[in-house]
Amino acid sequence: MYQCIKCTLSTVLAVLSSCNSPKFLQFGESVHSWQLKLGFSNNILSVNSLICMYTNCGDLRASYALLQSVSTVADTACWNAMITGCTQNGYFSESLETFKLMRRESNAKHDFVTLVNVISACGNLNLVFHGQLVHGFAHKTLVDEDVRVMNALITMYGRFGDVDCAMLVFDLCSKPNLCSWNCIISALSQNKKAKTALQLFQNLDFEPDEITNSTILSACTQLGSIRHGKQIHGQILRSNFHKNCFIVAALIDMYSNCGRLDISIHIFNSSPKKNTASWNSMISAYGFHSKGQKAMALFNEMIVSGEKPTKITFINLLSACAHSGFVDEGLRYYNCMSDEYGVEPATEHHVCVVDMLGRSGRLNEAYEFIEKMVVKPDHGVWGAMLSSCNYHGDVEMGKKVGEILFGLEPKNVGYYVSLANTYVAVGSWSDAVKLRNFVQDVRLKKPAGYSLVDVGLH
Template sequence: MSCSGVLADNVSLSSAVAACTRLEEWDAGLVFHGLGAKLGFDGTAHISVSNSLIPFYSGCRDINAACNLFRRLICKDVVTWNAMIDGFASNGLILEAFDCLSEMQVTRHVCPDTVTILTILPLCAELNLSKEGKAIHGFTLKRALEFDLSIMNSLIDMYMKCNRVKEAEQVFRAMPETDLVTWNTVISGYSQSGCSGEAQALFKDLLHWCSRCSLSTMLGVAPSCNSPASLNFGRLLHGWLIKLGFINHMLVVSSLMFMYINCGDLITCFSLVWRYYAIMDTACWNAVIVGCAQNGYYSDSLRTFNLMRSETRVSHDSITLVSLISACGNLELLLEGQRSHGLAMKTLVDTDIRVQNALITMYGKLGEIRSAYSVFNFCNHRNLCSWNCMISALSQNNNANEALALFRSLDIEPDEITIASILSVCTQLGLTGFGKQIHGYALRFQFHTNSFVVAALVDSYSNSGRLERAATVFQHSSEKSVAAWNSMMSAYGFHSKGQEAINLFEEMNLSGTRPNKSTFISLLSACSHVGLVDEGIHYYDCMALKYGVQPVIEHHVCLVDLLGKSGKLSDAYEFIKHLKCEREPGLWGALLSACNYHGDVEMGRKVADILFDLDPENAGYYISLSNMYVAAGRWSDAVDFRSLVHDKRLKKPAGYSLVDVAFG
């Protein structure tokens, strides 16, 4: 190629190939490579051409061509090595990237530069390789690169993403100079690591320090508003976004919607939806649909999806459907779940492994094991999550033997979730010995510190009567998640140690772990087991006010059970009547059980009449009232209600023995 009779040289060829890479003009790049070879710049002798061709082939996903070119090159400089390392990394060949870095230093004695470090650190962050990241940190100090802002910012980002918050703070405090990117990185890191208070405090410090912030700052601090306690700060943030002119940016709108959902303010969230729905893209709709599903607002998640489908032409993606399917499972809407499955098949999203795993989980929750198995068998590229979902689905539906058989046929190395699921199966089957073996496996592979495994071990030992062993596992766990605390509280309640459960709850508060809905179910149940009425009422009353946890039906049932078992049947009755969900059969069922326990026939008949109206096909209520009449010596009334069960052709759910389950 020539221009005005002047032949191209290696510099112009390098520039041309680099331009093709930036513009993703792959065919043109191949032409330039061919031209270079024809003119003698074949890329093996001229380093500048090679340094352009390696990123070009890496960019068009022909990593083999890039690697062959790299290996044939006689002279390699640090730019060449950086290009190859980045090529491996961008094509997902992480181990090869690290091997290339090692060869560069050990074999070729080429010293990494700033570009090398800025290429490797994001890999450490992505793969949670804090040990390797720390080694690179040491290298930067040895080479006196701690004055390079870009490297220090990348180090902070790496430590934050590896959940090494203290190390990130140390880097931040030791920096002789910072810029807005530094502050944004720390604020965002705090938010993503669950350090909401620290993120908000640093945001205020930033405004005091320089009285300015960027869009990245606002998007970084917004996730810290993740509970009702953060709502006021979130509203202030909303005001700042309006003042700074960022409010019409779609990333900001979706971030605000997600924030308001997390803070429990759905009214403000949906006011934003109605204001911006005409210009919202898929990511923005997903923020609302996913946010509602993650926070338990499953009906709102479905309504938002229906609004998106009816009012806009925005198409859904796999993320949308995963949340939609999850909502259907949690709301026990089988028909809607099947429609979502059909929609996934129609739009070919059903081949996405995340959608397939969500379907397995949904069908498991709905008791549709055959459908769950159908999806599982349809998966062409099962991952470990697929196996975990199927094992969990079988376990949830009392198919413990099948779950155990599936675990034994697992052809992938199990992880913490697998171990937690199979421990639950062992608990169901009463397989104490096999449970101990699984515990040993967890110890050998360092899974025993995982919060899910700790919670499962506590449940397993507690249910087999070994409360002290359960407490030992819990106390020795270095990672105590809210699930582990909840399991230990449940264990104390199960063994009628209500005061110990209360003490543990207070210890949990002191540890800084935030209680959730399940925490209060465990705590209230423990109080109910031993009749700690005043304590139970106290914790029920302060759930929302002090801890930001809104009571749901399970909490109401726990309180009814607590009042009922302690003989306060009238108080329990009045409590239910004043609830907005007073027509929930579970509430009245708990009170009927208490009436049966105390032999209060009159109150029992009153409650049973309500239940006959709410759930007329449930034979259990008739049997329960009949048993009360028998205990009171009112045989005629008992016979009448037994006859009603026969006349209505109602069937009482059959019980089963643990021995039958275990040995079939």
């Protein structure tokens, strides 16, 4: 107790900042008690620090109670502590609600920190209209001129899939920094505008960092451009970024997608430190090249190494089993992923299982699996089922699944085309013509497919 009385506010604040996850909540509550005993309860810095601590530890009720207790004197930093804490910990709806409360009940003025976090929350929740409103509000209050706000807007529009608005914000940025370039290149890459991303990268005004390199490698992966990928790889080696685990993962993906599994293996084996991302990428690479046996062996190595598998790990592993015909093994991994590894099956895993059963011709099992799903199957699961029906020419099953998909996504022309192709494969031309005519009558149009050929040094 004597030592506790000697504590200064700076000491307590420094200790509180280390309480950044639910496992430290009890200790954080003890520090809160010390603050009260030391007479710091009315200090706004103390309150801000406690709000951050409780939010980071997942106790939003305590955070809001503290904010309410000082609401009459709360300054911008106090509100930002709550809004930032919510956004950074994935409580996006709560972040927006706090911002509304701040504007309605407080005299505190927002700043760039406030809007960066609110914009991020809108992007993560895919709230297009709200995001546009916040953008308008930022413009009206002149905060949108801050480069950090503009970077957040670029990322937000990228999440919305609105590449044109993302480019417009980037072009309006008077003094873009490297983060601005990273945001726009990432937005383009995520929205399948890899060619534009590569062109923009070639005009980069800054020395690329790890984020720039890993993002542009993703664009090369989409394009299958090993020529550009090798050039970027050379730059990565010169910049000494080749030891970065995330860049290693991006290189593995790029070379694998460009058909050079041998180089992917070499990069993975040469990496001195492997994280989950690099293990996942290598498992995916083996699956992409139908090396299911090696993907499973690598997964076992990953577990032995002490690395914890994630949702992505099992998506890649199940996909590898599907492409290599290891159905029973894949089902075994699916059935144990929750109990043994703590990864709850998600929609992507269900899609993999349906695809795995469907590819092997076990259509009835795939249909039964869908019917027994705890969560309601979405269009991705039924889409995988329809593809399998098409592949095996099962018209009756395909028709049943098609009707379900037409109800879920009536404007997705791909489902109509897939079912029509199933009819054609078994010689049921009249049914195929009826379906094609229906597609024309409702004016649905399938985007034209295309292929890319990289003509250059390989």
